Amino acid sequence: MLTALTLTSTWFANQQVKEILLNEGLEHTESLARNSTLALLYSSPENANSIIQSTMSSTGVEALAIYDKDMNRFIFSGSEITPITLKTPPIKTKKASIIKENNNHWHILAPVQLKDKNDEMERQLFKEEEQQETIGYAYIILNKSTLDDIKKGILLNNLIIALAIYISLLIILHFIIRRLTEPLEYISSVMKKTAKGQFTTPVNTHGPAEVQQIAETYNRMIEAISERDNELRMHNIQLEKKAIHDHLTGLTNRIGFEESLSLAIDECKNSNNQHVLCYMDLDKFKTINDTCGHSAGDELLIEISSLFKDKIRSKSDTLARIGGDEFALILKDCSVDKATIIAQLICDSVKDYRFNWDGKQYSIGVSIGIIPLDSSSASLKDVITKADVACYAAKEKGRGQVQVITIDDNESGKTTRRANITSLIEEAIKNDKFELFCQAISPLKNQRNIESNCEISLRLLDPDGDYYESSSIIESAKRHNLATDIDKWVIENTFRLLSNNNPLLNSINICTINLSEHSIITNEFSAFINERINHYHIDPKRICFEIAESSTIGILRKVKQFIDEIHALGCFFSLDNFDCGSLSLEYLRHMNVDFLKVEGVLLKKSTTDKISLSIIKAINEIAHSLNMMTIASSVETNDVLENINKLDFDFVQGHIIDKPALLWKSGF
Numbered sequence: 001m002l003t004a005l006t007l008t009s010t011w012f013a014n015q016q017v018k019e020i021l022l023n024e025g026l027e028h029t030e031s032l033a034r035n036s037t038l039a040l041l042y043s044s045p046e047n048a049n050s051i052i053q054s055t056m057s058s059t060g061v062e063a064l065a066i067y068d069k070d071m072n073r074f075i076f077s078g079s080e081i082t083p084i085t086l087k088t089p090p091i092k093t094k095k096a097s098i099i100k101e102n103n104n105h106w107h108i109l110a111p112v113q114l115k116d117k118n119d120e121m122e123r124q125l126f127k128e129e130e131q132q133e134t135i136g137y138a139y140i141i142l143n144k145s146t147l148d149d150i151k152k153g154i155l156l157n158n159l160i161i162a163l164a165i166y167i168s169l170l171i172i173l174h175f176i177i178r179r180l181t182e183p184l185e186y187i188s189s190v191m192k193k194t195a196k197g198q199f200t201t202p203v204n205t206h207g208p209a210e211v212q213q214i215a216e217t218y219n220r221m222i223e224a225i226s227e228r229d230n231e232l233r234m235h236n237i238q239l240e241k242k243a244i245h246d247h248l249t250g251l252t253n254r255i256g257f258e259e260s261l262s263l264a265i266d267e268c269k270n271s272n273n274q275h276v277l278c279y280m281d282l283d284k285f286k287t288i289n290d291t292c293g294h295s296a297g298d299e300l301l302i303e304i305s306s307l308f309k310d311k312i313r314s315k316s317d318t319l320a321r322i323g324g325d326e327f328a329l330i331l332k333d334c335s336v337d338k339a340t341i342i343a344q345l346i347c348d349s350v351k352d353y354r355f356n357w358d359g360k361q362y363s364i365g366v367s368i369g370i371i372p373l374d375s376s377s378a379s380l381k382d383v384i385t386k387a388d389v390a391c392y393a394a395k396e397k398g399r400g401q402v403q404v405i406t407i408d409d410n411e412s413g414k415t416t417r418r419a420n421i422t423s424l425i426e427e428a429i430k431n432d433k434f435e436l437f438c439q440a441i442s443p444l445k446n447q448r449n450i451e452s453n454c455e456i457s458l459r460l461l462d463p464d465g466d467y468y469e470s471s472s473i474i475e476s477a478k479r480h481n482l483a484t485d486i487d488k489w490v491i492e493n494t495f496r497l498l499s500n501n502n503p504l505l506n507s508i509n510i511c512t513i514n515l516s517e518h519s520i521i522t523n524e525f526s527a528f529i530n531e532r533i534n535h536y537h538i539d540p541k542r543i544c545f546e547i548a549e550s551s552t553i554g555i556l557r558k559v560k561q562f563i564d565e566i567h568a569l570g571c572f573f574s575l576d577n578f579d580c581g582s583l584s585l586e587y588l589r590h591m592n593v594d595f596l597k598v599e600g601v602l603l604k605k606s607t608t609d610k611i612s613l614s615i616i617k618a619i620n621e622i623a624h625s626l627n628m629m630t631i632a633s634s635v636e637t638n639d640v641l642e643n644i645n646k647l648d649f650d651f652v653q654g655h656i657i658d659k660p661a662l663l664w665k666s667g668f
Contacts, residue, residue: 024059025108025142026095027096028058028061028140029108029109029110029138030095030110030138031051032052032066032110033110033113035050036048036051036066036075036112036136037112037113037114039066040066040068040074040112040135040136041135045075052064052075056078060143061140061141062143063079063140064078065077065138067137068136069134069137096109097110104143105143105144107139107142108140108141110137110138111136111137111138112134112136112138113135114135187214194225248302248321249301251319251320251327252321254320254323257320257328258380260318260330261328261383264277269377272375274334275330275332275333275374276330276339276370276371276373277330277370277371277387278368278369278370279326279369279388280328280329280366280368280369282304282326282350282365283365283366283395283399284362285297285300285325285364288300288355288362291601292358292362293601293602299357300355303353304350304353304364304366305319307346307350308327308346310349312331313332317329317331318332323475324471336370347365347401350364351365351400365399366400367392367394367399367401367403368394368401369391369392369402369403369404369405370402370403371383371386371390385422386405388421388480392421393405421460421462421468421473422477424462424463426482429485429486433461435663435664436458436493436662436663437456437459437660437661437662437663438504438508439455439659439661440452440653440657440658441453441631441653442653442657443650443651444645444650450650451510452507452509453509453511453544454505454512455514455546456494456512456513456514457514460473478518483516483519484516484519484525486516487513487514490513493664495533495535495536497663499536499538504661508542510541510542510572512545513544513546514545514576515545516547517551517552520547520555520558526565526569529566530569533569539570540569540570541571544572544573544574544594545574546575546576546595548576548577549575549576560590560592564592567592572595573594574595574596575588576597577597578596578599588622588623588626589626595628597630597631597633598620598630599634601634603633603634603643603644604640606643620647620648624648630651631651631653632649632653633653634654635652635654635655635657637656640654640656641656641657
C-alpha cells in the first residue's frame, strides 16, 4: 500500500513539474524574442548577448537560436541546432509555441515582432520595409533531463517519507509485541547480567507455560556455565603463572624477572630501600649437557634450582632462570655485605653438590656477580648489563667466585673489558666487527647425486685476540635483546657474499643460517628475509634457516607459522640438535622440516650403546618417512663416521670432514 501511494503521489507531482518546466520554457522563448529586436534590426549580435546569457543559464535550456524572417540562422548558442527548414512561417500566433517534441527535448519557437506601427519613434527610426510586424524568430531547445532529475528527487523524497512511515509502523508494532511479551523481560535482564559474568540463579518469572519452561532451561544452563567458568578461571590462573614461570624449573622466567627487577628499581628510586641483584652462571654445565645429553642437563637444572631455593627467602626474594644455565636473584631489603654472604653460601653449596647420571658423578660450580640497587640505579638495561659484567668478572677470578660491582665502580681492567661482551656485540653489529665462517655439510659416500651444503657460523674476537665462544655471544645477545639484530647482520652479509660470488660459496648448494627463537617470534621477520632476497637477487633455494630443537619449546605454534612463511619464500628449514628428548616425535610430524640434525653426543654414544644406536635408527627412519633429509652433526672421530655410514644418513658435518673456514671479516 505504501508503494502504491508513493508511486501515485510521484506521478501527480511529475505532471505538475512538467507543466511548470514547460511554461518556464515558453516564457524564456518569448523573453528571448522580445529582447532580440534590436539585434535583428541592426544585424548586431552584440545587442543580444545579455538575453542569450540569461536564457542559457535558465533551467533546462540546452540551446537557443535567433533566425531572421527568412529562417536564416542569425545567432545560436549551446549545442548544435538543426536549422528549421520550413518555407512558410512556422507559427502564426504572436506567442511562443511548441513546434516539435521527442523523448529528450521540447523545441519552442516565438516570433520576434516590432512594436505597434503607430509608434512615432518607430516610424522615424525605421524605413517602411523594416516596419513589418514579424522580423525574425526566437528558438529554444528545452532538455527534458532536468525533468528526469526532478522526478528522481521527488521519487526519492517520497521513498524517504514512505520509509519513515514504515519505520514508525515497525516501532509501533515493536511496542505492541513488547507489551505482549513482558514476562520475558525479566529473563532478558538476567541474561544481560550473565553476559557480564554475573551468574544469578535461579530465575523466577510469571507467565505462560512456555516462559516457565525457558526459565527452567536457563537455570540449568547457568549452573553448567558457572561450573565451567570456575574451571576456566583456574586454568587462566595456571596460564598466567606459566607465562612468567620457567616451564622446566618452575622458577620465574626472564619476563617475570624483568618485571620484578623494574619494580625493585622503582622502589629504590621512590624510597630509601636497598635491594641487591645477583647474576648467577653455572660453571661446567655445558660439558655435562653435551656429554650426557639434554635430558641430563634438564635434570641438573631442576636439582640446582631446588638447591638455590633452599638458600633464599621464599616470600620476599625473587629467583629466576633467565637463560639456559643462567639464573638471577633479587634480594629484597638486603645489604651488599649480607648478599655477599648469601652468594658465598650458594657457591659453597653448589661446589659440594654432586650430580649423579648413569652411575657417574659430576661436579659443577657457579659464578655470581652482585650489584646493589638503590636510588642511584640506572635503567633496567644498564642494571642487567652491570650485573652481567660482575658475573663475568667472577668467572675471570677462577669460577665458583663472587664478585661485587657497585654503581660507581670504575674498574676498567682486563676483566671488565672481557666481561662486557654486550658492548662488544653492539659495536660489532654497528661497525661490522663480526667474522663469518662456513663449515661443509657433506653427503655421505653412499648418497649419490647430492651436492654439498654448508653452515654459516659467527665469531667475535675479544680485546685480547681470542674468540668468544659462540654460546656466550648468543646467550649475552638474548639477555640484552640483541639476538634478532645479530641474525639480521648474518643474513645481510651472507646474502651479500652470495650475490658477489664468494669463492668459498660458489661450489655450495645450500647455505644454512642459524636463527634464534627471538627472531622467529618477531613480527615481520620473514618479510625482512624476503626483502633481502629480492635486494640481492638470491635464489631462495640456496638458503636454509635453522633453529635448535631446545629453542622451540613453548613457541611451537610460532615456529610452525615461521616455517610455512619460509617455505612460501622458497627457502628450506632445518631443525638442529634433535635427540628425541625435548621435542616429541609427534610434534616433529606436524613440523614441515626439510633437514633434521641429530645431536652429536647421541651419535657418539651409539658406537658403544645399543639403545642409543636404536634411537638413532628410529629417528633416521621416521625423518625419511616424513620426507626429511638427515644430518649427522658434530662428528669428530672415525668410529662415529664409520657408524653413521651404516645408518643411511644423508649428510655428515664435523671437524673430521671439514673445519670451519673464514668466510668474511672486516677489511678481508
